[in-house]
Amino acid sequence: MIHPENDQKYTGLNVNKGVAQPPSVNPYLKRRRRENLRTLDEYVDGILSGNRVILSQVVTLVESSLTAHRDIAQAIIEKCLPHSGNAIRVGITGVPGAGKSTSIDTFGMHLLEKGHKLAVLAIDPSSELSKGSILGDKTRMEKLSVAENAFIRPSPSAGSLGGVARKTRETIILCEAAGFDYVFVETVGVGQSETAVHSMVDFFLLIQLAGTGDELQGIKRGIMEMADGIVINKADGDNIKKAKIAKRHYSNALHLFPLPESGWTPEVLTYSGYYGYGVAEVWDMVDRYIDFVKHNGYFDRKRQEQSKYRMFETINEHLRDSFYKDPEIEEMLIRLEEELLQAKKTSYVAAREALDKYFSRDPLRPTP
Numbered sequence: 001m002i003h004p005e006n007d008q009k010y011t012g013l014n015v016n017k018g019v020a021q022p023p024s025v026n027p028y029l030k031r032r033r034r035e036n037l038r039t040l041d042e043y044v045d046g047i048l049s050g051n052r053v054i055l056s057q058v059v060t061l062v063e064s065s066l067t068a069h070r071d072i073a074q075a076i077i078e079k080c081l082p083h084s085g086n087a088i089r090v091g092i093t094g095v096p097g098a099g100k101s102t103s104i105d106t107f108g109m110h111l112l113e114k115g116h117k118l119a120v121l122a123i124d125p126s127s128e129l130s131k132g133s134i135l136g137d138k139t140r141m142e143k144l145s146v147a148e149n150a151f152i153r154p155s156p157s158a159g160s161l162g163g164v165a166r167k168t169r170e171t172i173i174l175c176e177a178a179g180f181d182y183v184f185v186e187t188v189g190v191g192q193s194e195t196a197v198h199s200m201v202d203f204f205l206l207i208q209l210a211g212t213g214d215e216l217q218g219i220k221r222g223i224m225e226m227a228d229g230i231v232i233n234k235a236d237g238d239n240i241k242k243a244k245i246a247k248r249h250y251s252n253a254l255h256l257f258p259l260p261e262s263g264w265t266p267e268v269l270t271y272s273g274y275y276g277y278g279v280a281e282v283w284d285m286v287d288r289y290i291d292f293v294k295h296n297g298y299f300d301r302k303r304q305e306q307s308k309y310r311m312f313e314t315i316n317e318h319l320r321d322s323f324y325k326d327p328e329i330e331e332m333l334i335r336l337e338e339e340l341l342q343a344k345k346t347s348y349v350a351a352r353e354a355l356d357k358y359f360s361r362d363p364l365r366p367t368p
Contacts, residue, residue: 094207
């Protein structure tokens with residue numbers, strides 16, 4: 001076939017060959033090699049020296065689902081454990097939109113100005129459909145995110161509160177070993193995660209709002225009984241009067257509850273996280289609580305109870321993993337699901353059959 005550009009009447013006309021198309025695969029990709037894991041001593045020494053890069057790498061190992069990563073993470077935690085336990089752990093919760101991230105940014109800068117080092121562990125909810133998380137809490141902590149003595153680590157909940165609790169507790173140990181003397185744990189919001197967070201902190205702070213509707217919606221017995229202090233955020237401008245009314249409502253509600261085991265009467269304060277009003281008073285309350293429970297011995301008793309709770313939670317997690325990862329049980333559950341959907345078995349009978357199968361195994365048989 002003769003192309004038009006080759007016709008004699010176009011003699012003297014040059015046709016460029018065009019631009020060569022780049023390869024579909026980055027030619028430099030082969031030069032990039034995955035960084036090998038450091039040695040155990042390198043990880044431990046890095047954490048104890050306060051290296052935030054190495055601390056982040058170890059937290060990633062803790063959150064990894066790979067067995068090899070979790071094994072080395074456990075070895076690091078064992079080495080760091082004797083250097084932990086010296087920080088004040090504060091759990092922060094509240095309804096969505098209460099200003100938790102903004103408040104943490106303000107509270108954190110208040111502590112940094114007093115010479116403290118702060119680690120913030122933010123639990124971010126994961127999608128039940130895509131399993132993904134935004135992990136965007138750090139973007140709302142504008143001052144802390146660039147502060148030298150602050151470490152912010154958002155972590156996905158990944159649909160497992162038990163897994164979140166274990167990983168967060170282990171991360172607390174690592175942060176304390178790295179020299180952070182205050183650790184904030186921000187929860188996903190008012191719900192089941194609060195119980196998990198309450199089991200790992202020294203002070204549990206509940207952030208509420210005023211003027212958003214029915215004040216009784218915020219007075220929930222379960223969450224109120226866990227709170228060591230309640231603060232009404234956004235007490236500024238036209239909202240000051242509403243904040244004072246809400247403070248009175250919450251204070252009256254707290255008097256209806258029995259005195260906590262700590263012996264401390266929870267206080268209700270108002271403040272503005274955005275403008276920084278009342279922040280010093282909020283933190284004076286936290287300091288007074290810590291002094292109070294250390295003086296009456298409750299601080300140490302609570303830490304001991306949390307250690308026992310952590311042990312039983314670990315046992316439950318391993319039993320659950322052992323059950324669901326057993327090849328025979330996995331195959332059996334598929335069959336039981338089909339029989340359940342065909343109404344051949346009830347849910348209780350199917351569950352009983354699976355459990356009987358699991359517990360009737362040879363006790364000397366190694367777990368998968």
